[in-house]
Amino acid sequence: MTRLLLVLTGLSWLLFLSYTPATAQLQTPYILNGAATQRTCNCYVLTEDQLTSSGTVWNKNKVSLNNSFDYFFDVNLGCKDQDGADGIGFILQTQGTNLGATGQGVGFQNIRPSLGVIIDTWQNTDDGDPYYDHVSVQINGDISHSSANNLAGPVTALANSDNIEDCNWHIFRIKWDAVTKQLTVSIDDSIRLSIQKDLVADVFSGDPMVYWGFGAATGGFSNKQQFCAALRPELQFDNNQLFCDGSPIVFADDSRSFGTITRWRWDFGDGSTSALADPPPHQYPRPGKYQVKLVIEDNSGCISDTMKQDLTISSYPIPDFSYDSLCTDRAITIKDNTQVDFGTITQWNWDLGNGTTDQSSTPAANYTSTGTYTIQLQVMTAEGCGADTAKTANVYPTPAIAATGENVCIGEPIAFSGTDITPAIPLSGWYWNFGNGQLQTGQHADYIYPEGGDYRTGVHAVSNKGCFSDTVYVPVTVTDINLFAGNDTLIARGQPLQLNAVTTGNNLQFSWTPDIGLTDPYAPAPVAMLTRDQTYHLTVTSPQGCIALDTVNVKVYAGPDFYVPSAFSPNNDGLNDVFRAISPGVSQLDFFCVWNRWGQELFRTQSLSGTWDGTYKGQPMPAGSYVWMISGKDYLGRAFSRQGTVTIVR
Structure with a gap:
């Protein structure tokens, strides 16, 4: 074996990875029971995701509780939360290597004498289980939390979550201090439980030699439940480590392993490698992004997965x-x-x-x-x-300015003027904003607003060093009376006409000229009684002195009556193109209709301004005579009508 290892150090890393797993499978130190299967060199499936299943994995060799140990495992409780069950347990016992239990017993129930660190993922209320996934320390195969055999817990299995059935692998650490008789349980580097008890005397009746292993079970609900004898490659850096161009990088091994780590393989991502646990400081040839890899092997021949960590070697910044x-x-x-x-x-x-x-x-x-x-x-x-x-x-220095403007009538220019309050600071420009999107430059500006209203004109100045003054605002009012004396109209002789001037603004003065037939020539809405045609001129003056002028023409007919032409020519030449009735003194039109000689109705309207263009359903009617009839009520409410013929000339 020694010779082979010496040869391996000279071979490629691929050969190192491919050699050991087969040997490790043959050298497994565990005995498997029930549903348990070996997944990889150091990993075991205790139960598949199947109902009413159980599995145990026991180490063949007893350990002495007179000696301290610090075991690291990886555990995976499956992926189903709401309907996942039942959990796994780390168990110490003296009875043998073919024990186990199903369902809520989690492979631990009824094993005596024993100690179990149980991760329970199903709430069995008859055992006093809380609703969350929990961990507890119990003895003698007793799974009840209300029993004296419940030494510690239950508490949440994870420090920051109620659920450990999350598809993830979690570090499960069991530490026994034989001197202080302290048992400490950690999950993901968070201490979950700790008890001080003489396990040899109080649990195992003075026998320090115990089997250790894992048990798991399912019942009416299930999950795939696994554990691995921990083999986690990890690295760490000193808190003061600089990752800069030219700085040597110190890589320290922080791997976790159940067994003894016997070999390391570092790949620094730049073509360099090392086989030492703590390699000498490594200096990268240039700044950049590198991926560091680490693989470890333990004394059972198992090889870890490859740890990969991205590392940036920073170049020195160029500040600006x-x-x-x-x-x-x-x-x-x-x-x-x-x-x-x-x-x-x-x-x-x-x-x-x-x-x-x-x-x-x-x-x-x-x-x-x-x-x-x-x-x-x-x-x-x-x-x-x-x-x-x-x-x-x-x-x-920042310049300061002032500005003035004035109120005007619509159509008049406003003279804006800027004043330099800090003449010792040379200015390079003045900038006006008239509040309606229009801009102008210069210390003085004239501007005519196209519409009346209140405006907030702003101006700022800039010094020859690029310093801006505060913006000074000048409020101005542009008065627009916006006069409309009314539409030209026609009335019957003796018919009262209500005039009504429309304006904008308050406190306006009105003057109608001439005052013929008017009830009040200085009112905005006088009544006119006329016997002949008349044109009225209206002058309106605002308190600011702004003046607006408008006229209204009144046509006076004998009536009330309907005036209807005898012919029209709808040829779109702009002359006599439509047929209409003039209706002085008529306040309501009941109908105005046109028929052809066969009595077919071609046109109808109830509007006093309605007109016929000589078509029917969009088609021009031929030249010839057509019959019309009109009916309505005069301004006194009396009904009257007229009829006749009209000729279309084409």
Whole structure:
């Protein structure tokens, strides 16, 4: 065997991996019972996902409780939470290697004398089980938590979860201190239970030699339940380790194994390897990303899975930063422009030169006095690689301004003017924003607003060093009376006409001219009584002195009556294209209809403004005569009608 091992050290790692497992299968130190099967060199299935099944795996060789031990195992309780059962147990007993129990007994029930560390995944209320997956320490095959044989627990199997049936492998550690008589149970590096008891005297009647092993069972519900004699390759680094270009990397072995680790195989990801437990410091040839691998073998000949860990060897960063003009009393964001080829910047330490520091990537600097300041930046990568730089920055004064404007009537320009309050600071430009999306430059600006309303015009100035003043706002009002005297209209002679001016604004003055037939020429809505055609001119004046003008034309007919033409020419030339009735004094139209000579109705409307375009269902009617009839009520409510013929001329 020694010669073969010497040869193996010179062979490829593949040969090392392929040699030992077959030997380990033949040298298994365990006896399997029931449903238990060997899955790999160091791993065993206690129960498949089948109902009413049990399996035990016992080490052939007894151990002495007069000696301390620290056992590491990997356990997997299956993937089914709500309907998974029943659990597994680590068991110490003196009776032999063909024992076990099904269902809620978890392979432990009725074995006497015994000690079991039970991970229970099913709530059996008759045993006092809590609802969560739990771990307990019990003796003499008694699974009841209300019994004196329940030495510790139950507590949740996992420190931060009620469920351990999560498809994952968990580290199950059993530590016995023979001197202090202390038994400690940990799962995933979290201590779950600890008891102090003389197991030899109090449990095994003075016999220190015991068998150890695992049992598991299912009943009306099931899970695939497994354990492995732990063989976990792991590495660790010193807390002060730097992963920087040119720094030697110290790899320390932190592997967990049930047995004694006999061989190590390191692959550092750059073509270099080592077979030592703690290899000498390794220096990578260049910065970059590497994948470190570690495989271990124990004294039973079992070889672990390959541990893979990504490792970044950081290059040293090249710190740099930039900023806009530094101006007094202005918060300026400084932008980090640091570059690093490999690695991640995680720390920034700024000294802004004004007595303040900052640890953000983009600090905000604020300087109250002009002058020259030294800004310093120190950066650090997550891998511990640092560098620093410094720049001298000038802080310039910030200008101050004032501004004026005026209220105007619609259509008039507003004269805006800016005033430099700090003439000792040279300015390079003025910038106006008129509050409606329109902009202008210059210290003075004239602007005509296209619509009335209240506006908040802003202006700021910029110094020749790039420092911006505060924005000064000038509120202005543009008055727009928005006058509409009314539509031109027609009435019957003697018919009252209600005029109604529509405006915008308050406290307006109205003047209708001439005042012929008006009840009040200074009211916004006077009544007119006319015997002939009349044009009214309306003048409206605002309190600000703004004036608006509009006119309304009134056509006076004898009536009430319907005036209907005798012919029209619907040829789309813009002249007499439609047939309509003029209806002075008519307040309601009952109908206006047109028929052809066969009595077919071609057109009907109840609108006083309704017109016929000489078509029927979209088709032009031929030239000729058509009969019409119209009926309605006058403004006094009296009904009357007219009828006649109209000729289409084409």
